[in-house]
Amino acid sequence: MELSGVRFGYEADHEVLRGIDLVLEPGTVTAIVGPSGSGKSTLVRLLPRFFDPTHGRITIGGVDLRELAARDLHRTVSFVFQDVSLLRASVADNIALAVPHADHDDVVRAARRAQIHDRIRELPRGYASVIGEDAGLSGGEAQRIALARALPADTPVLVLDEATAFADPQTERAVRRALTAPEGDRTVLVIAHRLETIMDADLVVMLDDGVVVERGRPAELLSGNGRFAAFRRAHRSAVPDGSDPHEGVARGGEPR
Template sequence: MVKAFGGAGRAHRRFRTAADTFVGTFHRWERGISRIAAGMQLVLSPPFVLLVVLIGGAALITNGALAPADLLPFLLLGLGLTAPVAALGHGFDDLQSARRAIGRIRDVLAVPSLPEPANPVAPQGHRVELRQVRFGYEAGHEVLRGIDLVLEPGTVTAIVGPSGSGKSTPAQLLPRFFGPTHGSVTLGGADLREIGSRELYQRISFVFQDVRLLRASVADNIALAVPRADRGDVVRAARPANIHDRVLELPRGYESVIGEDAGLSGGEEQRISLARVLPADAPVLVLDEATAFADPQTEQAVRRALATLEGDRTILVIAHRLETVADADTVVMLDNGSITERGRPAELLAQDGAFAGFWRTHQTAGIDEAGPDREERS
């Protein structure tokens, strides 16, 4: 990036300056402790300890305070103590590093978790409703401003909008990664704050844009939500996600360990992430920009999976590519944290409003990216 924008010379000069500054600082620090370190190593060296014991013992023997035979235990003990004392010095450095690591772990553990309800409520069904939801990641800056939205069972609801519109925030609120600052999010008539986390995550599955796979076998990653799933369940989940054939090409198939003998592209990892939600059979599914950086195969897998999951499930799709929402039952257009339009995709296009403009912009951008040949073919 630096080279592409003609900044290689400036970057090299800054790097050399920073490196020279570091070397100078390191040399000054090293000179300050080198004498102390050298002295400690000399004092703890076996020859020095042997010499001190011999000189001291000889003086005591000459004065008659020590019998010659009693000098031998001091010689043996003195030589034997040098290594443990030197090890203690190195252990002190390890102890300091461990203390700093413990401090970082304590900082993580000190972050308060979302409180569990004292008397958990079981949802009745899987109808999702957002009522006058307001939320901001930072105080004084609201991302959602009074959102009212209902996700009915058996429907696919897609949320679209420009960057910064807040369209991904509902996907963070539904699995209760955050709580609304005002209003409520309900599942089956029960406020999410009144549902136990174990119950909640058995009813909601989600696929996010940022894929996180475990350093485990492909089968274990797909069966993450259902550890007792057999190979047939794993394969049945992999097929609609369009990843089964690729897995069979790996050295050990489904037993290949991701990060060791399974090298996957970003799109393939996304497809495994998509397959991971299928064995769970959760009644609510959240797809948060799962195709934002996907290849055509992954986007096709997402649409195929949506078709497979249709039925009585409640599906929320946060869309980056508008093709993904073409078959949605309801499209919600967000702008600046508020709903500007909602309805079926064809109806919103016919209204020629914000969504239609957003769609045209997307289509134009797609033609520009494809180049003049595609435009002529169109």
């Protein structure tokens, strides 16, 4: 996937993204970082075409996303965002939503990779438990159900925008390891709440005020002592080790 000269603004007189050039190689994990308001979420929402660039183009295999039919786009890009929506249906049906022909083994495999299998087994009827009835889930658990839903689809591109923000640090690291396991040609684009969990990404792209100000492998950026290194130091100073500003957020099992 390639972004070429991408510009975008919600209003005509104010651009949120300005001249983004970015190549997302197949089989890699790219992490987008930057301060609040830098354009991270806007950027990742262009990939599933929640919005289209006002200038420039986004292509996959040389084809502009705007030329893809909606059905083909859904087969190309899957996404999990911080605010997830679950159906009032069984856990298994929620996970299999994107791939209706998925069998039970496919569902369980996806749940294991999303670090939610053990929790599902604790529910009154396991995978048959119904969200909002006999399946009460915390925010982090709901996010992991949504992540498990995205995995069986096996789309070439997977977009994660704060998709494990409600998870504890250990769970988030486990999920990230599962995503960075050999995935063939799948391209993963992620915005992470905790910078420590993206240190094994193939590429870090730092945005500031809608512009790419730095890019490279995490270790290289840290050793270069540039913008990303300063950003990480500030982030670690602001958030004590092991703390989680989202901890304790629960949804009582009700779908959003």
